[in-house]
Amino acid sequence: MTLLFSSHQIRELHLKNRIVVSPMTQFSCVDGVPGDWHLVHLGRFSLGGAGLVFVEQAAVQEVGRVTYGCLGLWNSQQVAPLARLAQFIKENGAAVALQLGHAGRKASRDYPWFGYGPLATSDRPGREQEWQAVGPTDAPVGDGWPVPAKLTAADIEHVVEDYAKAAKRADDAGFDALGIHAAHGYLIHSFLSPLANTREDSYGGDMDGRMRLALEVASAVRSQWPVHKPLFYRLSTVDGEPGGWDVADSIVLAKALHKRGVDVIDCSSGGISVPATANMTPRSMMVSQIAYAEQVRPAIQPIGLSTMAVGQITDPHQAETILRKGKADLIAVGREMLFNPNWALHTALAMDVDPSYALWPRQYGSWLERRELLDLDERS
Ligand SMILES: Cc1cc2nc3c(=O)[nH]c(=O)nc-3n(C[C@H](O)[C@H](O)[C@H](O)COP(=O)(O)O)c2cc1C
Numbered sequence: 296m297t298l299l300f301s302s303h304q305i306r307e308l309h310l311k312n313r314i315v316v317s318p319m320t321q322f323s324c325v326d327g328v329p330g331d332w333h334l335v336h337l338g339r340f341s342l343g344g345a346g347l348v349f350v351e352q353a354a355v356q357e358v359g360r361v362t363y364g365c366l367g368l369w370n371s372q373q374v375a376p377l378a379r380l381a382q383f384i385k386e387n388g389a390a391v392a393l394q395l396g397h398a399g400r401k402a403s404r405d406y407p408w409f410g411y412g413p414l415a416t417s418d419r420p421g422r423e424q425e426w427q428a429v430g431p432t433d434a435p436v437g438d439g440w441p442v443p444a445k446l447t448a449a450d451i452e453h454v455v456e457d458y459a460k461a462a463k464r465a466d467d468a469g470f471d472a473l474g475i476h477a478a479h480g481y482l483i484h485s486f487l488s489p490l491a492n493t494r495e496d497s498y499g500g501d502m503d504g505r506m507r508l509a510l511e512v513a514s515a516v517r518s519q520w521p522v523h524k525p526l527f528y529r530l531s532t533v534d535g536e537p538g539g540w541d542v543a544d545s546i547v548l549a550k551a552l553h554k555r556g557v558d559v560i561d562c563s564s565g566g567i568s569v570p571a572t573a574n575m576t577p578r579s580m581m582v583s584q585i586a587y588a589e590q591v592r593p594a595i596q597p598i599g600l601s602t603m604a605v606g607q608i609t610d611p612h613q614a615e616t617i618l619r620k621g622k623a624d625l626i627a628v629g630r631e632m633l634f635n636p637n638w639a640l641h642t643a644l645a646m647d648v649d650p651s652y653a654l655w656p657r658q659y660g661s662w663l664e665r666r667e668l669l670d671l672d673e674r675s
Contacts, residue, residue, distance in 0.1 A: 297646050298615060298619055299313050299611070299614055299615050299642065299646070300312045300313075300646070300648045303346070303601070303624060305525035305558050305601060306522070306523050306525050306558060307523035308390055308523075308524065310390055310625075311388070311389075312344075312345075313346060313625050313626050314346050314639045314642070315347040315349060315625050315627040316347070316628060316629075317605050317632075318351045318476075319351055319630075319632075320361065320365055321351060321364070322365065322406050322408075323364050324364055324365060324366050326367075327366055327367025328366075328372070328376045329350075329366055329376050333350075333380055334379065334383060337380055338387065339636035340389065340636050341383070341384040342656050343635075343637040343638065344637065344639035344640035344655070345628075346390065346639070347471075348392070349394055349474060349627075350377070350381075350391065350393045352394045352476050352481075353365075353368040353393055353394065353395055353396065353461065354368070354369060354397060355367075355395055355458050355461040356369050356397060356457050357369050358402060358428070358429060359396065359398050359402060360398060361398040361402060362405065365398075368393070368465060369460075369461065371464060374468045377393065377468040377470075378468040381393075381470050382469060385469070390472065391469075391472075392471060392474055392527065393465045393468070393470045393473055393474070394473075394474040394476050394527075395462065395473065395474070395475055395476065395516070396475070396482075397458075397481060398428070398482065399428065399443070399480075400430035400443040401428070401479075401480050401569070402426070402428040403415065403427070403441065405419065405422060409422070413439075413440050413441050415441045416439065416441075425441070427443075427444050428444070429445075429446050429450070430443035430446070430482070430491070431486050431492040431493075431494055431498070432493055432494060433445045436485075436491075436569045437568050437569035440569060445494075448496065448497075451498060451511075454508070455508070455515045458475070458512045458516050459515035462516040462520045465520075466521055466524070470524075471525075472524060472525045472526070473516065473525075473526055474529055475513065475516060475557075477512075477528060477529060478564070479565065479566035480565075480566035480567045480569070482508075483512060484530075484540075484566065485567070486507075486508040486509065487506060487508075487509055487540055487548070488505070488531075488534050488567045490536060490539045490540075490568065491567055491568075502544065506547075506551060510552065510555055513528065513556065513557055514555045514556070517555055517557075525558040526559070527557070527559040527603070528549075528557045528560055529561040530545050530549070530560060530563065531565055532545040532562045532563065532584075532587035532588075533565070534565065535564060535565050542587055542590045542591060545560075545562075545591055546591055546594040546595065549591065549595045549600060550598065553595070553599070557600070558600065559601040559602070559603055559625065560595060560600055560602055560603070561603040561605065562588035562602060562603065562623075563584060564583070564584050564587055583606075584605060584607070588603070588605075588617075588622055588623045589604075589622035589623075592621065592622060593621075602624050603625040604617055604622060604625070604627065605626075605628075608626055608628050608631065609628075611642040611645050611646055614626045652664045652667075
């Protein structure tokens with residue numbers, strides 16, 4: 296019996312295994328709307344046996360997109376195309392989640408395949424018009440990055456309301472679970488971190504002030520998100536920079552989030568600043584991300600919060616060991632799923648959980664089983 300292929304119940308959602316496809320933006324939407332690319336890209340993960348498929352970060356405000364290609368859920372026209380994705384994923388045996396987010400001062404970037412730098416400084420012929428990013432203060436995310444507009448208390452109220460409206464739309468679209476993106480230097484993270492939030496009003500200053508937006512968003516989303524459906528919260532558990540947010544802060548926040556109806560803490564890290572020399576957010580810290588989940592879990596498991604580990608998980612036995620050693624309850628896999636969307640099914644084969652291909656889509660499974668039996672016959 297493996298833990299990886301054991302079920303996990305969160306509220307009324309029953310996950311068939313512990314394998315979660317981590318949210319991965321495809322930068323391929325038009326007006327915030329996903330298309331056929333998304334159906335095939337995400338559909339493969341449901342055919343590939345994952346227990347839960349996370350759809351990429353959807354911006355709750357138009358200004359909160361990272362790039363023009365990012366997904367959005369700031370209006371009701373964006374619901375139906377998402378519903379199509381959710382339905383396909385569910386019909387093919389996986390649960391489906393959506394991540395809600397706001398890019399904050401990291402908004403208005405060029406596409407990753409054009410360098411991922413600020414649009415404002417891009418000299419790419421035909422590039423789109425940059426837009427005004429927003430943040431806790433007017434401090435840019437790094438040297439050479441545009442100055443964000445500092446959000447007023449009234450602006451922040453709108454952000455919180457827009458999270459709630461997006462949560463309602465996500466329910467209308469049929470998602471089983473919802474995640475809130477409070478990591479990687481995006482808006483909520485930039486309010487949490489003392490490195491980015493130097494406000495002196497009630498949304499800044501001490502830990503309570505810096506946590507206020509994160510908690511208000513959790514409450515607002517929970518108010519619109521059905522009580523039987525789980526709510527995930529992705530944190531940068533550490534900033535990884537001197538004087539920054541750290542694991543102890545994450546534990547304090549996680550406990551407060553739990554009181555507001557959050558069920559899973561998704562332990563990522565980093566991203567609070569972008570170095571002048573690199574346009575891509577460095578992800579070198581990911582190797583240690585599992586260690587952050589491991590440090591967070593003992594503090595939050597007794598109160599009923601689940602922990603999700605993510606970062607450089609590529610190997611079935613590595614994933615199983617993370618669960619066996621009690622470092623996490625759920626395993627999120629990102630880039631390895633891009634490499635092999637059948638990772639979950641291949642893992643089940645490798646672990647002898649599914650020797651007869653019973654977990655495969657019925658259109659494939661019996662053929663693969665027969666192929667194997669035939670090979671055996673021919674060899675004997
Ligand atoms: C193409 C790409 C897009 C991503 N988009 C998101 C996103 O929308 N939301 C998010 O929280 N993380 C995003 N991430 C981070 C992944 O979810 C994951 O945390 C990270 O890749 C580390 O896991 P891995 O080593 O298994 O890839 C993205 C990563 C990649 C490679």
